Amino acid sequence: MAAPSRRAFLKSGAGLGVLAVTLSVHPALIVTATTEAAAQDGPDNTGHVTPCLKVDETGHITLCVPVPDMGQGMITTAAQMIAEELDVDLDAVSVELMPFLGRFQGAERPVFDRFYQGAGGSGSTMRIWHALRRTAAHARALLVQAAAKRWGVPAGSLTTADGHVIARDARGGPGDADGGEPGGGPGRRLPYGALVAAARASGTSYEVIPDSRAPKARSDWSVIGRDTANVDGRAIVTGRALFGLDVEVPGMLHAVIRRCPHLKGEVTRYDDTRARALPGVRAVVPMKRLPEDVAAYRQVAAGVAVVADSLWQAKKAAAALDIVWDGSRAVEDDTVLMTEKARAALDDAEMTVAAEAGDLEAAFAAAADTHTATYDHPHWAHTCMEPMNCIAHVTGGGDTQERAEIWVGHQFMNTALKAVTMATGILPEHVTAHFYRMGTGFGRRFEEDFIMEAAILSRAVGAPVKVTWSREDEIEQDYCNPLAAYRVRAALDARGDITAWHMRVASDTRAVVAAREFPVGLVDTYRGEWFQLPNHVSRGAWRGPHHNVCAWVIQSFLNELAVKAGRDPLEYLTALYGRKAVLKSRNWPYRDVAFARHIAVLEAAADAAGHGPAPEAGRGRGIAVHQTFVSVCAHVVEVEMTSDTDYRVTRVTSAIDCGLAVNPNGVRAQVESGIMDGLCAARYGKLVFERGVPVTNNFDTYRKLRMDETPPVVDVHILDMGDSEPRGTGEISLPPVIPALTNALYQASGRRIRSLPLADQV
Numbered sequence: 001m002a003a004p005s006r007r008a009f010l011k012s013g014a015g016l017g018v019l020a021v022t023l024s025v026h027p028a029l030i031v032t033a034t035t036e037a038a039a040q041d042g043p044d045n046t047g048h049v050t051p052c053l054k055v056d057e058t059g060h061i062t063l064c065v066p067v068p069d070m071g072q073g074m075i076t077t078a079a080q081m082i083a084e085e086l087d088v089d090l091d092a093v094s095v096e097l098m099p100f101l102g103r104f105q106g107a108e109r110p111v112f113d114r115f116y117q118g119a120g121g122s123g124s125t126m127r128i129w130h131a132l133r134r135t136a137a138h139a140r141a142l143l144v145q146a147a148a149k150r151w152g153v154p155a156g157s158l159t160t161a162d163g164h165v166i167a168r169d170a171r172g173g174p175g176d177a178d179g180g181e182p183g184g185g186p187g188r189r190l191p192y193g194a195l196v197a198a199a200r201a202s203g204t205s206y207e208v209i210p211d212s213r214a215p216k217a218r219s220d221w222s223v224i225g226r227d228t229a230n231v232d233g234r235a236i237v238t239g240r241a242l243f244g245l246d247v248e249v250p251g252m253l254h255a256v257i258r259r260c261p262h263l264k265g266e267v268t269r270y271d272d273t274r275a276r277a278l279p280g281v282r283a284v285v286p287m288k289r290l291p292e293d294v295a296a297y298r299q300v301a302a303g304v305a306v307v308a309d310s311l312w313q314a315k316k317a318a319a320a321l322d323i324v325w326d327g328s329r330a331v332e333d334d335t336v337l338m339t340e341k342a343r344a345a346l347d348d349a350e351m352t353v354a355a356e357a358g359d360l361e362a363a364f365a366a367a368a369d370t371h372t373a374t375y376d377h378p379h380w381a382h383t384c385m386e387p388m389n390c391i392a393h394v395t396g397g398g399d400t401q402e403r404a405e406i407w408v409g410h411q412f413m414n415t416a417l418k419a420v421t422m423a424t425g426i427l428p429e430h431v432t433a434h435f436y437r438m439g440t441g442f443g444r445r446f447e448e449d450f451i452m453e454a455a456i457l458s459r460a461v462g463a464p465v466k467v468t469w470s471r472e473d474e475i476e477q478d479y480c481n482p483l484a485a486y487r488v489r490a491a492l493d494a495r496g497d498i499t500a501w502h503m504r505v506a507s508d509t510r511a512v513v514a515a516r517e518f519p520v521g522l523v524d525t526y527r528g529e530w531f532q533l534p535n536h537v538s539r540g541a542w543r544g545p546h547h548n549v550c551a552w553v554i555q556s557f558l559n560e561l562a563v564k565a566g567r568d569p570l571e572y573l574t575a576l577y578g579r580k581a582v583l584k585s586r587n588w589p590y591r592d593v594a595f596a597r598h599i600a601v602l603e604a605a606a607d608a609a610g611h612g613p614a615p616e617a618g619r620g621r622g623i624a625v626h627q628t629f630v631s632v633c634a635h636v637v638e639v640e641m642t643s644d645t646d647y648r649v650t651r652v653t654s655a656i657d658c659g660l661a662v663n664p665n666g667v668r669a670q671v672e673s674g675i676m677d678g679l680c681a682a683r684y685g686k687l688v689f690e691r692g693v694p695v696t697n698n699f700d701t702y703r704k705l706r707m708d709e710t711p712p713v714v715d716v717h718i719l720d721m722g723d724s725e726p727r728g729t730g731e732i733s734l735p736p737v738i739p740a741l742t743n744a745l746y747q748a749s750g751r752r753i754r755s756l757p758l759a760d761q762v
Contacts, residue, residue: 052098052135053082055143059163059193061086064098065132066117067124068411070438070445071673072730073666074124076231078132080662084223085136085215086192087160090231097435100413104429109418118412120446120541122629122728123589125662129726133215139199146198147190164189218660218724227665244409244436245389245468252391252464253282255457256314259303259477262327263536263692264289266302271322275306278320280313285460290423290452299538300423300449300456301477307461311468330536330692335483338508338689339376342485342533345506346374351529355516355586358525363500367491371564375488375553377756379687380481380542381702386439387474392454393464394424403430404455405464409438411445419448423455443541447479472697479540480687482509483533486553491525496565498576500525503553508533513546513587518554518627521583522576522595536692543677544731547628551735552682552742552756555624559743560752569623569743570606574599583627591630597657597721598625601634604655604717609636614747622743626736631658631727633671637711637740641748645762649679649711649741657719659727667729668716674733675714680705682738683758703759 054062065078079093102113112118116127140160147165148155159168167188235241260266272284289302304321308314364370386409396402404426410416413435417428438445454467469477484507491500501523505511507530515528542548562572577598585592602625615621618641625634638651652675661667684703688696696702742753745762753761 052132053139055086055139055192055196055199057193057196059088059092059191061088061093063093063095063132065095065128066098066101066115067128068097068117068119068409068413068435068438070119070409070411070441072119072124072670073230073663074119074128075437076228076666077125077662078128079231080223080226080228081129081132082136084221085133086140086163088163088192090223090228092163093231095231097437099435100417100433102414104427107421107425107427110414110428112414117414119441120411120443121589122631122730122732124730125726126589126728129662137215142199142202143192143195145202146195149202150190150195150198151188163192165192165195224662225660225664228663229665242436243386243439244407245386245439247391247407247434247436248466249391249393249407249464252466253307253309253461254311254314255305255307255454255465255467256311256318256470257287257303257305257453257467257473258318258321258323259287259301259473260289260325260327261476261693262325263330263333263538263689264299265329265692266326267304268324268326270304270324272304274320274322275317278308278313278317280309281306281317282309282463283307283461284317284321285457287453287456298447298449298479300452305453305457307457307465311466315470327692333535333537333689333692335378335686335688335690338483338533338535338537339378339485342483342506342508343374343376345531345533346485346487346504349506349531351504351506351531353527353529354512355520355526355528358500360500360502360525360527363525364489364491364502367499368494369492369496369564370489371492371557371561372487372489373557373560373754374485375556375754376485377483377549377552378685379483379537379539379689380681380685381475381478381687381696382440382442382444382480382542383699383702383704384438384440384442384444384474387469387471388444388450389466389468390451390454391464391466392420392451392458394426394455394459401430402426403432404458405432405434406451406454407434407436408451408454409436409441409445410451411438411441411443415446415448416451419451420455422448423452424459426455442543443545444474444479446541449477471699475687475697475702476694477538478687478694479538481542481545481548481685482507482511482539483537484508484511484514484549486514486550488553488557490557490561492561492565496561496567496572498523498561502526503528505530505550506533507531508535508537509539511546514550514553516586517546517550518583519558519576520586522579537689543674544628544734547626547731547735548678548681548738549735549756551624551626551628552738555626555736555739556742556752556754559622559624559739559746563746570602570611573602573623573625577602577625585630587629589630593627593630593632597632598627598634600719600721601625601632601655601657604719605634605636605653608655608715608717609638609651609653611636618748620744620746620748622740622745622747624736624739624743626739628732628735629728631656631729631732633657633732633736635675635733635737635740637737637744639741639744639748647745647748647758647762648709651713651715652711652737652740653715653717654733654737655717655719656729656732657721657727658729658732659721659723659725661718661720661729662726664718667718670729671716671733672714674731675737676705676710678734678737679710679741681734682741682756683709686757686760
């Protein structure tokens with residue numbers, strides 16, 4: 001089933017007595033009747049008005065949610081918000097993904113207009129929290145007003161429950177329980193479906209919601225904040241839920257691309273004789289590297305594509321291609337060499353200062369003691385469970401306006417549209433996009449290369465083309481987490497407390513965030529510097545960008561300082577975080593966070609884990625905390641050494657402050673997911689390049705945690721700090737679990753881990 005287009009969603013209610021309500025990020029929400037006239041695209045509504053919520057004559061509610069779901073539970077979270085405000089069971093709410101709604105600006109990337117239509121930065125719930133609830137509250141108010149008019153009673157005398165408007169006092173005459181006759185005696189009720197026509201008639205375009213139609217107060221919630229299973233769980237496990245990989249369209253051909261395995265490499269020549277002789281092959285298409293500027297950050301790899309009737313035919317034919325590659329450009333892009341260059345840059349590279357305060361040299365000269373440590377880590381791959389895929393259909397040309405249509409799972413709708421423009425020159429306003437759920441994203445689906453490939457090939461063969469990546473493609477062509485080395489120095493007083501902080505970072509990306517990270521906000525004298533290493537590796541966002549590794553560096557170093565001072569690591573951390581009241585935000589989403597939250601999660605995790613004396617020999621307990629975006633998480637990881645060179649994680653105890661937990665069950669799932677990802681990256685994460693070629697390209701060489709390597713106990717505690725808004729969950733638990741693990745291993749083995757992955761160290 002195709003995702004609904006804006007026009008289809010509007011027309012689905014035209015003339016059928018459907019109430020449609022739209023949303024906006026602005027205080028004013030917009031209501032529009034779903035008439036045929038409103039369904040016509042035009043300057044008055046295109047990119048400005050689209051329905052978000054439909055209530056039909058059966059009382060069923062359909063929500064068009066603006067943010068995509070990639071496993072973070074947005075469909076369930078959004079359904080909870082709607083069910084709460086409309087006083088219905090979750091079963092009465094269906095959720096679909098809204099088509100793109102934004103402003104087009106020529107060939108430039110479209111901009112979000114009424115609301116944000118992307119998933120990233122652990123911000124999906126934050127971005128829809130007010131808009132969806134206000135939309136549902138508005139719909140509820142229209143239904144109540146319709147019932148009040150029908151019964152001839154004040155709207156304030158009515159309430160809602162179980163999908164009905166109910167009279168709660170004695171005003172008004174006798175009435176039929178099903179709403180067939182006028183009257184609103186106590187206990188009388190009308191189902192929403194019976195009120196849709198009247199509510200729809202009462203709504204006018206561009207009607208501003210009065211304050212009286214505000215969402216419910218927290219004290220009145222019965223759905224928000226309650227453990228809720230995935231509303232689409234059954235659809236997912238039975239195969240009814242469509243991911244991008246599941247989609248097929250009439251006349252679709254399949255493409256498999258042999259991409260250059262060398263970083264920024266080229267095709268020297270190829271022979272397609274054997275490939276063209278195989279059954280089902282329709283075309284062999286050379287793929288140029290786009291853009292041709294080798295310094296460009298994001299690129300489509302050079303290669304040769306086979307287009308065939310089936311995926312298997314395309315795969316077999318692609319394997320039959322005889323290709324000679326030119327990989328001379330990146331022969332020095334070798335993991336060992338890149339790591340050596342990063343560590344060397346810490347000594348003598350001229351770096352960019354990202355943050356600085358106080359007289360650093362004077363502070364170190366006056367210090368009672370100092371401590372220095374150097375850390376490094378390699379590149380990490382995303383390894384999304386659903387490899388990249390996209391269907392594109394380019395039509396027109398010549399005397400006809402060229403247009404494109406795409407079917408894809410992507411984290412940012414405007415970026416997906418822009419990808420077609422970059423590949424073909426077709427303006428975004430002439431691109432129709434159908435978006436689907438994703439089998440994980442982790443930042444990899446920020447990128448556009450797989451969409452561009454599909455558009456290029458569709459134009460080349462004049463038919464809809466589905467590009468499907470293999471696991472090897474997904475790892476070899478990844479926009480991976482950056483490689484980096486860090487040197488941290490601290491000036492200390494007689495108790496071992498920090499008086500000055502100096503961090504130098506050498507990475508193959510702009511490591512600004514890492515260089516100005518905590519504890520800059522707690523130490524008056526500091527300097528953070530960064531240097532970008534030149535290489536040809538494509539880097540991108542990876543779950544908890546920058547935080548995922550700088551948390552390991554910072555929290556490992558703080559543990560070293562605690563041990564050096566002979567102090568309990570928990571006491572050392574709480575004393576440090578207690579120095580000041582608020583962490584001034586330097587990064588997205590630019591909200592200050594009280595340090596009391598850091599202390600609260602530290603103490604909660606420690607208490608739940610039974611913090612006390614050091615465990616017996618061969619066992620270790622490590623603690624760490626980190627703020628990612630505006631949420632804070634702490635872990636206590638417990639390990640035991642199973643040999644001199646191996647370990648087992650026996651328990652992870654976690655505490656998270658993510659603001660309001662709309663769905664605690666979903667929060668726990670995200671925390672557990674981040675823990676497993678972090679433990680996996682710490683143990684095995686290493687994307688190896690040899691002379692510019694990635695040699696770890698599937699799960700036999702790029703290892704993942706096995707079931708018997710996961711902790712048997714994961715205990716998650718969600719702190720309620722009295723917040724009235726959510727703060728984000730998806731990436732929060734991953735960063736602190738890595739230092740908690742390495743700190744535990746130090747206590748268990750006496751070995752300090754300063755280089756990842758652990759598989760190379762223990």
